[in-house]
Amino acid sequence: MxxxxxxxxxxxxxxxxxxxxxxxxxxxxxxxxxxxxxxxxxxxxxxxxxxxxxxxxxxxxxxxxxxxxxxxxxxxxxxxxxxxxxxxxxxxxxxxxxxxxxxxxxxxxxxxxxxxxxxxxxxxxxxxxxxxxxxxxxxxxxxxxxxxxxxxxxxxxxxxxxxxxxxxxxxxATLDRPSDVAERLPKALIHRNVPGEHVHRFLQAFDRAWAEAASVAPFGRRQRFLRACTAMQQSGWPLLDSPSRWRLGEVTVAWSAVAPGSADRRPDHQGP
CATH class of the missing domain: 3.40.50.150 (Vaccinia Virus protein VP39)
Known part of the structure; x- marks a missing residue:
């Protein structure tokens, strides 16, 4: 009590x-x-x-x-x-x-x-x-x-x-790359955004997917974000939502993919 x-x-x-x-x-x-x-x-x-x-x-x-x-x-x-x-x-x-x-x-x-x-x-x-x-x-x-x-x-x-x-x-309108949001990570994760941690690898992979989606940049950031999220999902990241949320500038990933702890950093390993 x-x-x-x-x-x-x-x-x-x-x-x-x-x-x-x-x-x-x-x-x-x-x-x-x-x-x-x-x-x-x-x-x-x-x-x-x-x-x-x-x-x-x-x-x-x-x-x-x-x-x-x-x-x-x-x-x-x-x-x-x-x-x-x-x-x-x-x-x-x-x-x-x-x-x-x-x-x-x-x-x-x-x-x-x-x-x-x-x-x-x-x-x-x-x-x-x-x-x-x-x-x-x-x-x-x-x-x-x-x-x-x-x-x-x-x-x-x-x-x-x-x-x-x-x-x-x-x-x-505020997005240059997905990892821009890193400064607003919750307390449990904000100090974990360093090499070797799961959340850092997730954000780095998201930035790569964003860069690779540059071909659709002329159609706006929404289309580029959608393309990047699709690529993340196809590469094995456990995204829990769908394009209906992505088009709002929002994406949800399973905790197991970002939880504090040592990440597998093999260069050929894109997903968790």
Missing amino acids: HSRPVGTITRGTTGHNRLRRVDRWLAATHGHRLRAASDPLVVDLGYGAHPATAVELFARLRNVAPRTELVGLEIDPARVHRALPLRRDGLDFKLGGFELPLPGRRPVVVRAFNVLRQYPVEEVPAHWELLRSRLSPGGIAVDGTCDELGRRAAWITLDGHGPQSLTLSVKF
Whole structure:
């Protein structure tokens, strides 16, 4: 039993539409979980100094799952107090941290964005474990990071068994090469983007596929990205989504392909 919120007060910087990329992905790829749930509860963990992004997530998820309820959790009482005037049917704000203090309820979805990035990397596994222990059966948690304007983002999806995937999402106008998103990798991976690590090999392979797709560059970055993702999949990388997501500047790869650990660096080995 936790007597006080588990976590540390973060900077709390946020802004309208900053998290639109992960919101739209959650609605499109996990809305079915909320529609099927008897208690379609979502937690926005660490929503920051202003609750704008929590309100936006609530609205976007309600568009695809009208019974969705969302609770924004913050460990700073002042932030909770400032958010209370925005409460409405299905939307609430409470004091809490990674322990998710919601007696009798387990969330279907937890979004923790730009939170763990501000923690020491050695603390990440314990916080993941605590979050996962609070999920409803079949629920997911998303640990992610994005830039100040939400144009580049990356997130790890966890379920009750552990991390399952890494998603990269970029606005095409900001993209020079796929590895540009490396600076926004979640805490568990950002320091692993070095030679010999799986995530580094993945990003390097993606950059090569992007370079080899230069022939379609005159048709725009979207077509080049689609071509690069197709090449990655054909070479054996376990991409978990399809062109319908790639055309949005988004790609999801199985966690096994990017998890921390020594990578096979044989030059003739393109896939995992």
